[in-house]
Amino acid sequence: MDEWVHRFGRTERFTHWWTVGTLGLALFSGLTMEDRGGPLFTVHVGAVVALGVGLAIAALLGDRRAIAAATKQLLVFDRRDRAWLAATARHPLRRPPEPAWGMFNAGQKVLAWALGGAVLGVIGTGLLAWTAGLDGGLHAAFVLAAGALLAGHVFMAIVNRAARHALNGMVFGRVRRSWAQVHHAEWARRARVARH
Secondary structure (H helix, E strand, O other), rough: OOOOOOOOOOOHHHHHHHHHHHHHHHHHHHHOOOOOOOHHHHHHHHHHHHHHHHHHHHHOOOOHHHHHHHHHHHOOOOOOHHHHHHHHHHOOOOOOOOOOOOOOOHHHHHHHHHHHHHHHHHHHHHHHHHHHHHHHHHHHHHHHHHHHHHHHHHHHHHHOHHOOOOOHHHHOEEEEEHHHHHHHOOOOHHHHHHOO
16 A cells, blocks of 8 residues: 655645745735735735734744755755756756655756745845835746746646646645655655654
8 A cells, every 4th residue: 555654734735825825915916916006906915914923923833843855955955956957057958867855856846946045036126116116027037937937846746747746745744655756765764653
């Protein structure tokens, strides 16, 4: 029987869904906003504030060790990640063999860094546009980048058949061991059986 293994706890899942939800709301409200004084502007700014408040609550009241461990694994590129990225850069049309990934693969790490940078750019240029009257062109560029990266993330989670099972981990906190052994073999060796 193919057992379920624990992938993400409540705090990691809350942090993920809160970030995706508030970021999506901020992006969509900003794209439809016509001026800085209307109700959409309030929703837009409120979503950005809610993003920060939710993350602070998760850090204060949630499982800080789990968040710190997952964040470290997501943001640190190890030798295996660097080798795979270098091979991909040398031959972009030829996919290199997949190593035994840890909790996150190199693509997930690149996405995390790129999306994090885009979000910081969106927030920074948004604050400058709001307070200093900065032209919105640079802000719009960061918004488009963040939106494209978020859309890519959603595509990989929902449409891409190879990655779709990963959604179980973010919704229910568990994945099948057989899936983990194929896609995250190093992590699967240490994964504990999920409680139901």
